Amino acid sequence: MRLSYSYPQILKVAFPLMLGTFIQSIVMITDAAFLSRYSTISFDASGNAGLIYVTLFMGLTGLGDASQIIMARRIGQNEPKSLNAVLQSAMLVIFSFAIAFFLLIQIGTDDFLINYSKNKELAQEQINFLSIRSYGFFMGILMLSLNSFFMATGKTWVIMVSTIIFAISNIILDYLLIFGFWDLAPMGVKGAALASVISEGITGLVLLILLFNSKELKTHGIFEQFQVTLKSLRQLFKVGLPLVIQGFFALATWTVFFIWIEQMSTYDLTVSQNIRAIYFLAFVPIFGFAATTKTYVAQYMDIADKKIIPKIVHRIQFLIIVFLLLIFHGALLYPETLIAIINPDPAYIEDSAYILRLMFGSILFFGLSTPYFQTINGSGNTRVTLLIEVLCxxxxxxxxxxxxxxxxxxxxxxxxxxxxxxxxLGVFSLLYLSIFNWRKKEY
Incomplete structure (x- = not known):
């Protein structure tokens, strides 16, 4: 049964996702705040190394997004029993990619970081972080596949609950492992990485428990039989491979950007890491409504009334701007206060605050652009979004x-x-939606 596209229902779907993203943002801000107080080098290293990790993890996220899109489409086509094959196929493929990305970091990043970092101490700290953080790829198998299932079915409160558990465990472990406790010596950047891996493992188990206690388990026949099929694998790769490449290169571009900034000076890098940490507050409504857009578009792709999807998109754009003003207004009105939470060192506050205020307008553009871009993803035309991403x-x-x-x-x-x-991103997406017949996509 399709979700209603009334404002209350859109918010009902999006709000748990936003809250989940908000909690994750608080975790990242807390992580950054702990590390900046532990050591500036550790703070900078976790930021740059974290981007390398997230760049690869976005590949796994692309596969999760693809399974969400396909499962939501099957719900819209009234084929509830086909979700089991999609979910199990997604878990297998994500597992395969997780092994590849884990080996890539364990074997291939040390020399790269030593050769391309201007500050060798910073490079070694990044290596220390990644050697532990890379185990998080395996924790993502359950997290991403089950998150996609619950988002496709519109049961987004589950993601909210699991994210709260992740946040609580991560913040506590962050503090204990970074600064040390009892007979355990402070671990610094390694402690931050280990805290994230353990918390993700706990979250995956929570999601699994919630799945086995949900009515959707029987409704969709989840795990009733082993059902990894060639058809599901083909669909997953058809929709997902462009998203894997898209997510990888989108974050890789930001990673290169921060590597070049590090080569400017460690001062410029610290300022930029301050901005990056606060940026995640802006992503709260943007990411929450992005996932909501994909679910709605996928469910309404086969409906006869062509005006419904544009109406949904415009409603989501309006809600994004409202929530951006509510959540991110501090970047415009009191950026110094936000920066001081991340990094209290007075040497960095003035320049960081200036950039944060400058970036406020760009975030509004991002909020308007995202629903157009995710409409294309939700329609299954992921090769187009890959092309748009590459051009951008x-x-x-x-x-x-x-x-x-x-x-x-x-x-x-x-x-x-x-x-x-x-x-x-917004201009290219809107041009495609205006000129081409994107509704014909079959998957």
Missing amino acids: MILYIAYAYVTIKVWKWNIEAVWTVEYLYFIS
Whole structure:
């Protein structure tokens, strides 16, 4: 049965996802705040190394998103029993990618970081972080596949509950492992990585318990039989492979951006890591409504009335802007206070606050662009979103290279690249939706 697209129902679906993202943001802010007080080098290292990890993890997220899109489409087509094959196939494929990404980090990143980092101490701290954090890929198998199932069915409160458990366990473990307790010596950046891995493992188990106690387990025949099928695998790769590549390169571009900033100076890197940590507050409504958009578009793809999806998109855009103003207004009105939470060192507050205030407008553009982009994803036209992402990334990396390496702008000016990326994402997505017949996609 399709979800209602009334404002209350859209909020009912999106709010738990937003709350979940908000809790994750608090975790990241807390993590950053702990590490900045432990050591500036550890703070910078966890930021840059975290981007490398997340770049690869986005590949797994792309597969999870693909399974969400396919399962939501099957619900819209009234084929509830077909979800079991999609879910099990997704778990198998995510497991395969997790092994590949784990080995890549364990074998291939040490020399890269040593060779390309200007600060060798920073490089070693990144290696220390990644050597432990890479085990999180295996924790993502349950988290991503089960999150996708619950989002496809609209049961998003489950994600909220599991995220709360993740946050509580992560914050407690972060403090204990970073600074040490009883006879355990402070672990610093290694402690932050270990805390995240353990918390993700706990979250995966919670999701599994909630699944086995849900009515959806029987409704959709989940795990009633082993059902990894070639058909489901083909569908998953058809929809998911562009999302894997898209997620990987989107974050890889940001990773390169931060590597170039580190080569400018460690001061510029610390300022930028302050901004990155606060950025995640803005992602609360954007990511929450992005997942909601994909579910709604996938469920309504086969409906005859062509005006419904545009109406849903416009409602989601309105809600995103409202929640951005509620959640992220501090970036405009009191950025110094937000930065001081992350990093209280007065040496970094003024420049960090200036950039954060400057970036407020770019986030509004991102909020308007995201529903258009996710409409294309939800329709199954993931090759198109990959193409759009690649075009935006080319513009982003070219602008960043010229401003950092050629013109050698200051860090405040360099960050204007975010406007170029977010505006381009919206313009290219809207052009595609306006010109091409995107509703014919079958998967």
